[in-house]
Amino acid sequence: MDVKQPVIEFDGATVTLGERTLWHDVDLRVLPGEFIAVLGPNGAGKSTLIKAILGLIPLSAGCIRVLGRTNQQGSTEVGYLPQRHAFDADTRIRGRDLVQLGLSGTRWGLPLPGLRRLWGGDRTARAEAKRVQEVIELVGAAAYADRAIGELSGGEQQRLLIAQALVTRPRVLLLDEPLDSLDLTSQQAVSALIHRVATEFDVAVLLVAHDVNAILPYLDRVLYIARGQTVLGTPHEVMSEETLSHLYDTPIEVLHTRDGRIVVVGQPEGVAYHAHDHDH
Amino acid sequence: MTMITSALTLLLQPSWNPIETLRLLLEYHFMQNAFLAGTLIALLAGPVGYFMVLRGQSFLGHALSHVGFAGAAGAVWLGISPVVGLLIFGALAALGIGALGERGGRLSVESDIAIGTVLVFSLSLGLLFIRLASSYAANIYAFLFGTVLGIRDRDVAIIAVMAVLGLLVLAVIARPLLFVSVDPAVAAARGVPVRLLAYAFLLLLALSVAVAVQVIGVLLIFALLVTPAATAQQLTTRPAVAIAISTSLALIVIWLGLAVAYFTDYPVGFVVTTIAFAFYLIARARRGWRANAWRPARMARAGGAR
Numbered sequence: 001m002d003v004k005q006p007v008i009e010f011d012g013a014t015v016t017l018g019e020r021t022l023w024h025d026v027d028l029r030v031l032p033g034e035f036i037a038v039l040g041p042n043g044a045g046k047s048t049l050i051k052a053i054l055g056l057i058p059l060s061a062g063c064i065r066v067l068g069r070t071n072q073q074g075s076t077e078v079g080y081l082p083q084r085h086a087f088d089a090d091t092r093i094r095g096r097d098l099v100q101l102g103l104s105g106t107r108w109g110l111p112l113p114g115l116r117r118l119w120g121g122d123r124t125a126r127a128e129a130k131r132v133q134e135v136i137e138l139v140g141a142a143a144y145a146d147r148a149i150g151e152l153s154g155g156e157q158q159r160l161l162i163a164q165a166l167v168t169r170p171r172v173l174l175l176d177e178p179l180d181s182l183d184l185t186s187q188q189a190v191s192a193l194i195h196r197v198a199t200e201f202d203v204a205v206l207l208v209a210h211d212v213n214a215i216l217p218y219l220d221r222v223l224y225i226a227r228g229q230t231v232l233g234t235p236h237e238v239m240s241e242e243t244l245s246h247l248y249d250t251p252i253e254v255l256h257t258r259d260g261r262i263v264v265v266g267q268p269e270g271v272a273y274h275a276h277d278h279d280h
Numbered sequence: 281m282t283m284i285t286s287a288l289t290l291l292l293q294p295s296w297n298p299i300e301t302l303r304l305l306l307e308y309h310f311m312q313n314a315f316l317a318g319t320l321i322a323l324l325a326g327p328v329g330y331f332m333v334l335r336g337q338s339f340l341g342h343a344l345s346h347v348g349f350a351g352a353a354g355a356v357w358l359g360i361s362p363v364v365g366l367l368i369f370g371a372l373a374a375l376g377i378g379a380l381g382e383r384g385g386r387l388s389v390e391s392d393i394a395i396g397t398v399l400v401f402s403l404s405l406g407l408l409f410i411r412l413a414s415s416y417a418a419n420i421y422a423f424l425f426g427t428v429l430g431i432r433d434r435d436v437a438i439i440a441v442m443a444v445l446g447l448l449v450l451a452v453i454a455r456p457l458l459f460v461s462v463d464p465a466v467a468a469a470r471g472v473p474v475r476l477l478a479y480a481f482l483l484l485l486a487l488s489v490a491v492a493v494q495v496i497g498v499l500l501i502f503a504l505l506v507t508p509a510a511t512a513q514q515l516t517t518r519p520a521v522a523i524a525i526s527t528s529l530a531l532i533v534i535w536l537g538l539a540v541a542y543f544t545d546y547p548v549g550f551v552v553t554t555i556a557f558a559f560y561l562i563a564r565a566r567r568g569w570r571a572n573a574w575r576p577a578r579m580a581r582a583g584g585a586r
Binding site: 054056073074075076078080081082084088091092093094097098101102104105106107108109110146147148161164165 | 334336451452453454455456458459462463465466467468469470471472513514516517518519522
């Protein structure tokens with residue numbers, strides 16, 4: 001078998017918003033099935049990195065290729081879960097409909113139940129309903145997929161959103177802080193789910209996180225963004241006192257707790273205890 | 281005029297035979313027109329109202345109805361058809377609110393300040409136009425509370441064209457609009473034109489308001505646009521079913537309203553609004569009761585999961 005082609009390639013990518021250069025000269029190759037965490041302090045440009053991959057934010061220099069193409073906007077091969085607050089409690093729409101929208105939400109016109117049989121639309125509809133059920137079961141949301149999304153807990157909503165991102169069978173999954181606002185148990189369960197998706201379906205995952213610990217056991221690599229620069233490497237290469245002190249240009253302490261957790265102390269934005277941060 | 285109406289109502293009694301009642305209801309041409317116009321409006325207001333409530337833009341719909349007031353008054357002053365005024369003003373206000381409410385490349389039409397500003401300005405414009413037109417109080421009353429019994433054949437034709445046009449546009453954009461309404465960030469990433477849809481829906485809402493105002497009036501428009509849709513969302517979480525319920529409720533409400541108003545002396549707007557409100561209360565009570573009935577089971581499950 002030949003060498004795997006990278007699904008995401010950054011070549012000297014630079015993003016400038018107004019006067020401020022968020023990050024510059026980023027080189028990155030993401031292989032299929034890789035699980036990469038994007039870490040860094042608030043405002044470092046983590047979400048911007050995800051949006052740049054999606055083609056929603058223009059680069060000021062360099063280029064980003066996704067699956068070999070530079071303009072990837074609107075592709076079904078890229079699943080996206082934006083940074084968000086929970087759905088409004090009054091959102092009266094089922095989780096199943098939310099997942100279904102991942103498939104049919106980009107189509108214009110309405111299928112007419114009687115007429116669509118003429119061009120095989122009913123077969124498509126059945127295949128889609130089956131696919132929706134499949135991803136709902138994959139993320140373990142079958143028990144509550146038919147309830148209003150607003151009534152569900154944060155973890156349940158997050159699972160359904162991951163199902164929506166997966167419904168088109170993407171080869172790249174971009175997740176912007178999917179673990180934020182989840183309790184510890186849900187964080188671990190959702191992390192395990194993402195890991196399973198990455199390995200089972202060979203999907204490359206880029207996950208923006210504040211806390212590396214929930215995903216630490218599953219990570220292949222870490223991309224750390226701070227002060228306009230990036231460091232890429234294995235979790236233990238990047239989350240070291242040497243690397244982070246160099247990146248921040250100030251002494252950083254990295255503590256390893258007995259249960260294998262990593263705590264970073266002394267980041268310029270203040271103490272960021274990575275297991276639990278309430279700094280925003 | 282009122283004496284004649286009272287005399288008429290004395291003669292008109294609904295029969296226990298539904299066919300006979302229907303015959304009585306549709307005996308006069310003005311009632312045929314009222315039913316036709318009301319039906320068309322309900323068919324449009326039901327689905328559009330669903331999206332309006334889903335998008336949390338009820339206040340926007342409210343503002344557009346007040347803009348309609350200015351438009352209709354302006355049209356009377358200029359001596360053109362009120363429908364034309366309603367449409368032009370509604371479209372301009374929809375685009376204006378869209379532009380004022382836009383922040384950083386994204387449309388936040390729910391921006392209450394922009395809406396409130398346009399609302400109050402158009403009310404004052406309406407006042408000015410009425411003064412300029414030295415219009416009869418009856419005209420103003422008609423804009424505010426509807427003119428259901430004075431709908432002419434030409435009005436019905438215009439309403440029909442507008443309703444069909446509105447429904448066609450909605451059918452084309454329905455699924456991307458649902459996507460954008462529920463999950464704008466993901467929809468944008470998937471290439472759905474968020475801004476275009478936001479403006480398209482604003483114009484569609486303005487069109488629906490312009491159509492509905494003619495029958496139900498500026499002040500009572502919520503009875504057709506908001507209440508049936510809100511009731512439907514209390515009853516179901518399935519979009520297609522909710523749209524069907526919303527439309528059916530709008531139809532039932534307008535038909536019952538017209539019938540009751542015909543056989544009694546109550547104004548159409550009052551009857552329509554009251555029936556719609558009653559449906560909403562029942563739906564709320566039903567959901568509240570069911571939520572209470574479920575609570576022990578849900579708590580037990582949540583406890584087990586943690």
